Each structure stands twice: as structure tokens, then as C-alpha cells.
Amino acid sequence: MSKEVNLEEQFQARIDAGERIEPKDWMPEKYRKTHIRQISQHAHSEIVGMLPEGNWITRAPSLRRKVGLLAKVQDEAGHGLYLYSAAETLGISRDELEVQLLTGKAKYSSIFNYPTLSWADIGAIGWLVDGAAIINQVMLTRTSYGPYARAMVRICKEESFHQRQGYEIMLGLAKGTPEQKEMAQDALNRFWWPSLMMFGPRDHESPNTAQSVRWKIKRKTNDELRQQFIDITAPQADYLGLTIPDPDLKWNEERGHYDFGEINWDEFWQVVKGNGPCNRERIEARTKAREDGAWVREAALQYAAKKATRNQSKAV
Amino acid sequence: MKEQLYSYLLMLGDNSMILAHRLSELCGHGPSLETDIALTNISLDLFGQVRNFFQYAAELKGGDCTEDNIAYLRTEREYYNCILVEQANTDFAHVIARQFFFDQFQYLQLKQLEKSSDETIAAIAAKSIKETRYHLRFSSEWMRRLGAGTEESHIKTQAAVDRLYPFVDELFTASAIEKALSDAGIAMDPGTVKAEYEQETKTVLEEASLILPDAAPRFAQGKQGMHTEQLGYILSEFQYMQRAYPNMEW
Numbered sequence: 261m262s263k264e265v266n267l268e269e270q271f272q273a274r275i276d277a278g279e280r281i282e283p284k285d286w287m288p289e290k291y292r293k294t295h296i297r298q299i300s301q302h303a304h305s306e307i308v309g310m311l312p313e314g315n316w317i318t319r320a321p322s323l324r325r326k327v328g329l330l331a332k333v334q335d336e337a338g339h340g341l342y343l344y345s346a347a348e349t350l351g352i353s354r355d356e357l358e359v360q361l362l363t364g365k366a367k368y369s370s371i372f373n374y375p376t377l378s379w380a381d382i383g384a385i386g387w388l389v390d391g392a393a394i395i396n397q398v399m400l401t402r403t404s405y406g407p408y409a410r411a412m413v414r415i416c417k418e419e420s421f422h423q424r425q426g427y428e429i430m431l432g433l434a435k436g437t438p439e440q441k442e443m444a445q446d447a448l449n450r451f452w453w454p455s456l457m458m459f460g461p462r463d464h465e466s467p468n469t470a471q472s473v474r475w476k477i478k479r480k481t482n483d484e485l486r487q488q489f490i491d492i493t494a495p496q497a498d499y500l501g502l503t504i505p506d507p508d509l510k511w512n513e514e515r516g517h518y519d520f521g522e523i524n525w526d527e528f529w530q531v532v533k534g535n536g537p538c539n540r541e542r543i544e545a546r547t548k549a550r551e552d553g554a555w556v557r558e559a560a561l562q563y564a565a566k567k568a569t570r571n572q573s574k575a576v
Numbered sequence: 577m578k579e580q581l582y583s584y585l586l587m588l589g590d591n592s593m594i595l596a597h598r599l600s601e602l603c604g605h606g607p608s609l610e611t612d613i614a615l616t617n618i619s620l621d622l623f624g625q626v627r628n629f630f631q632y633a634a635e636l637k638g639g640d641c642t643e644d645n646i647a648y649l650r651t652e653r654e655y656y657n658c659i660l661v662e663q664a665n666t667d668f669a670h671v672i673a674r675q676f677f678f679d680q681f682q683y684l685q686l687k688q689l690e691k692s693s694d695e696t697i698a699a700i701a702a703k704s705i706k707e708t709r710y711h712l713r714f715s716s717e718w719m720r721r722l723g724a725g726t727e728e729s730h731i732k733t734q735a736a737v738d739r740l741y742p743f744v745d746e747l748f749t750a751s752a753i754e755k756a757l758s759d760a761g762i763a764m765d766p767g768t769v770k771a772e773y774e775q776e777t778k779t780v781l782e783e784a785s786l787i788l789p790d791a792a793p794r795f796a797q798g799k800q801g802m803h804t805e806q807l808g809y810i811l812s813e814f815q816y817m818q819r820a821y822p823n824m825e826w
């Protein structure tokens with residue numbers, strides 16, 4: 261017992277000193293579990309996030325936009341891959357993680373349970389959703405677990421490209437015809453509040469935050485990150501000439517931040533619990549891909565095994 | 577001649593575009609993350625080729641013609657892709673077999689077009705062939721994997737081959753435009769690479785323990801703008817935004 265306490269103290273001392281924790285290092289079981297949960301949740305978000313945007317690939321309005329969107333969705337698949345690999349360093353397989361997703365044991369970002377109803381949603385998602393993700397992820401590039409932090413550095417570069425691409429789509433629409441501007445405003449109306457929800461519950465309702473801050477998984481609280489996002493995004497909406505759907509949103513000179521209205525936490529919890537507009541459809545789509553692909557993955561395994569045996573017998 | 581060159585570029589672009597569209601339908605739904613990424617890559621390369629062909633075609637057409645007018649604003653009867661590439665993503669075996677049969681053809685075609693007397697076509701071909709060589713390697717490897725993997729994968733892949741191979745014949749039936757332009761050293765007469773195609777294809781299929789079906793070629797006139805019923809649905813989706821919101825910038 262006292263030895264365990266000692267190890268934990270040493271572990272905390274390393275984190276406090278700003279050292280990175282690597283896969284082979286001793287770590288408290290809870291640290292390992294928390295990381296598996298968070299990294300896999302992040303990986304699942306990348307993969308499920310491909311679906312709402314993928315929904316517009318075949319209908320993209322120009323070849324240039326189509327290629328941009330395809331490449332973006334493909335990047336998200338790549339992010340999923342790096343993150344699953346980072347999670348695997350903690351002693352769990354991608355397959356197990358996938359099962360957790362499909363059985364509802366693991367969560368993913370609730371934002372992807374909202375439907376994409378127009379082309380402008382592709383712009384809004386890039387601008388707001390990738391924008392919100394970056395704020396979280398920039399913080400995570402300095403997180404204590406080495407493989408996670410390194411995955412984040414790679415991912416952040418691509419996310420900021422996605423954010424710019426999304427904003428550029430919005431800019432084109434906002435400066436376009438009245439129909440296009442209306443489409444852009446409607447997308448902002450629908451995606452604004454769910455984007456704010458991406459930062460999670462208010463701090464006083466977020467029991468994990470204190471431990472996460474101690475382990476430097478989080479360096480800022482949910483409310484701090486949310487405020488940072490709003491402060492960055494509100495002027496961008498002004499520049500587009502679009503209206504953020506919050507009558508209480510206004511600059512507070514004294515605080516040096518924007519004030520904003522109350523989030524609908526009832527909606528937040530409903531979507532988290534699985535009752536959002538697309539929760540079932542997202543999981544069904546991932547389940548179908550897994551089931552339809554089972555024979556393909558099996559064939560690849562068998563073929564590789566046959567080939568290995570052949571090479572072995574040749575070598576003998 | 578200019579008219580014919582324009583139509584020829586449309587045919588080249590349409591083949592890549594309709595196949596790229598089919599692959600793009602799969603993005604996010606692949607059997608594994610790795611194959612999802614790889615198929616999307618191929619789709620992206622093909623769309624890149626489409627843009628090169630259509631930008632050149634738009635230049636020939638002049639006026640305010642753009643790559644997007646060409647890609648989006650034609651009627652069903654004005655698309656000239658072969659029937660093979662519009663076939664559905666029935667299952668992964670069909671996706672791979674369709675890709676393999678096309679890649680093998682496209683590789684031989686681009687090899688010829690690199691020597692085209694039309695400099696722009698030659699340049700596009702030289703750039704595209706690097707990508708197509710990779711696509712062909714990918715689809716050939718998967719043919720072997722699926723054909724010689726499990727019993728189930730073998731049965732499914734043989735079924736895909738049986739279904740799709742009869743559409744291959746169309747690739748080698750030169751259209752009037754292909755004939756005229758190949759005489760001028762611009763295009764390829766596809767008949768000239770048929771034997772090589774058959775040889776290469778047979779080699780891979782044998783390695784994959786698959787057999788080429790004996791079936792008669794399917795009646796196919798995609799190059800003349802006569803398609804299967806599937807193309808109309810592809811286009812309704814593909815053209816949706818341009819049709820619903822005409823004359824806008826995106």
C-alpha cells in the first residue's frame with residue numbers, strides 16, 4: 261500500500277515537473293483508464309464525425325468543393341487512426357474500442373448527432389465544429405500522456421486547415437446571393453448552440469475536471485474553453501455579416517469577454533443520453549460498415565497468414 | 577477536329593468522374609479505416625484527373641464555359657462514360673473488381689496518351705499515370721487477397737468478376753471519335769491494347785485463383801451517351817445543388 265502511494269506521488273511529481281508519461285512508464289490504473297476513455301472517445305468522434313459531412317460529398321456544388329470536402333473527411337479518418345493507435349499503447353485493441361462504440365459503452369462528441377441539412381452546414385461545421393475542436397486540441401498538445409500529445413500536434417495542423425476551409429465556404433455564401441446567405445444563417449442558427457455544448461457541462465457539474473487538471477489532461481476548464489471559443493468566434497460572425505442566435509451575446513468591457521445566454525442543458529443531456537436527432541442512425545451506419553466489412557477483414561487476415569506460411573516454407 | 581477533341585476530353589473525364597463518384601459514396605463506410613482512406617484517395621486522384629480534362633475542355637470551348645458547367649450541367653444522354661464505371665457498389669468485391677478492370681485499362685490508356693501529339697493531353701497523362709499505377713497496384717493486391725483469402729471472399733469476388741467482366745468489352749470498342757483522333761495521333765485506339773489488357777488481367781486473376789467468365793459481352797453504349805438506369809440517379813444527386821441553385825458561386 262505504502263509503496264503504491266509512493267509510486268503515485270512520484271508519478272504526480274513527474275507530471276508536475278512537466279515530464280511526459282510514455283506507454284512503458286508506470287502509471288496509476290485510473291490514469292490509464294481515464295486516458296483510454298478520453299482518447300477513444302476522441303477517436304470515435306473523428307470517425308462518427310465523418311458521417312454528417314460525408315452526407316454532402318456526393319452533392320457538393322462544385323468540383324473544387326467536392327475535392328475539398330472529400331479530403332477533409334479523409335483527414336478525419338486519419339485522425340481516427342492515429343488516435344486509435346495512441347489508445348492501443350495503453351493496452352486495448354482497436355477492435356475492442358470499436359465494440360465499445362457500437363454497444364454504447366463509449367461516447368463520442370454529441371455534435372455529430374445533429375443532421376446536415378444543407379450545403380451550408382458543411383461550412384458551418386468546418387468553421388464552428390473544427391474551430392471548437394481546435395481549442396480543445398491545442399490544449400491537448402501539452403497533455404501529460406506522450407502518444408496522445410504527439411497525435412494532437414499532427415492533428416491540430418489539419419484541423420486549422422479545416423476550420424479555414426469551412427470559414428471560407430461560409431464567407432462565399434454570406435457574400436453570395438440572398439438564398440445563399442439565408443442558407444448560411446440557417447446553418448449558423450442550427451449549429452451555434454450544439455457547438456457551445458461541445459465543451460461539456462458547466463464546471464460545477466463536471467466532476468472529472470479537477471483530477472484531469474491535476475494530470476494535465478486538461479489545462480483549462482470547460483467553461484474557460486467555451487468562453488475562449490465564443491470570444492474568437494463572435495467577431496468572425498460579425499465579419500460574415502451573420503447573426504449568432506443568442507440575444508444575450510454582447511461584449512463585456514469590464515470582463516474583457518463576451519457575455520452569452522444560457523445553454524439548453526436539457527437538450528445537451530438528452531442528446532448525450534442517445535435521444536438526439538441522429539444518434540441511432542450514426543451507430544447504425546458504423547455497425548453496418550463493420551458488419552459488411554467483416555468478410556473483407558477476414559479475407560485479408562487469411563491471405564496474409566497463407567502468404568506468411570508460404571514464405572516460411574520457402575525459407576526452409 | 578476541335579469538336580471531336582472536346583468530346584474526347586468529355587469521355588476521358590466522365591469515366592474518371594463517374595467512378596470517382598461511386599467511390600465517394602463509400603467515404604465513411606469502408607470495411608476498415610485503412611481501406612476507407614485508400615478508396616477515398618483514389619476518388620480524390622480521379623477527381624483531380626477530371627478537373628484537368630474538363631479545364632482543358634472548357635478552354636477549348638471558350639466563352640464562359642468552366643469545369644463545373646461541363647461536370648454538372650449536361651443531360652444524361654450527354655455523358656460519355658463507359659457502363660462499367662457506373663455499376664453500383666454492390667459489395668466490396670464489386671468495388672474492387674470494377675476498380676481493377678478500369679485501372680488496368682486506364683493504365684494502358686494513359687501510357688499511350690503520354691505520347692499524344694496533343695501536348696496538354698500528354699501532360700495530363702504523364703501526371704495521372706503515376707496515380708493510376710498506384711491504383712492498379714492497390715486493386716490488383718485486393719483482387720489477390722479477396723480471390724485467395726477465404727472461401728466466402730472467393731465466392732463473392734468470382735461473382736463480381738462474372739458480373740462486371742462482360743462490361744469490359746465496351747472499353748475496347750473504339751467510338752468514331754476515338755478512331756478519328758487516334759489517326760491524328762491524339763487519342764488511343766483502344767483496340768491496340770486489348771491483347772495486352774487481356775494478358776495482364778489474366779495473370780492477376782490466376783494469382784487470385786479466379787477465372788474469367790466465358791459469357792458474351794454485355795450490350796453497352798455508354799460512349800454514345802446511352803447508359804443504364806443507374807446513371808440518372810447518380811446525376812440527380814451529383815447535380816442537385818447546381819440545378820436547385822443555378823448560376824451561383826460556391
Ligand SMILES: [Fe+2]
Nearest residue numbers: 306335336339
Ligand atoms: Fe479531426
Ligand SMILES: [Fe+2]
Nearest residue numbers: 336390419422
Ligand atoms: Fe477536422
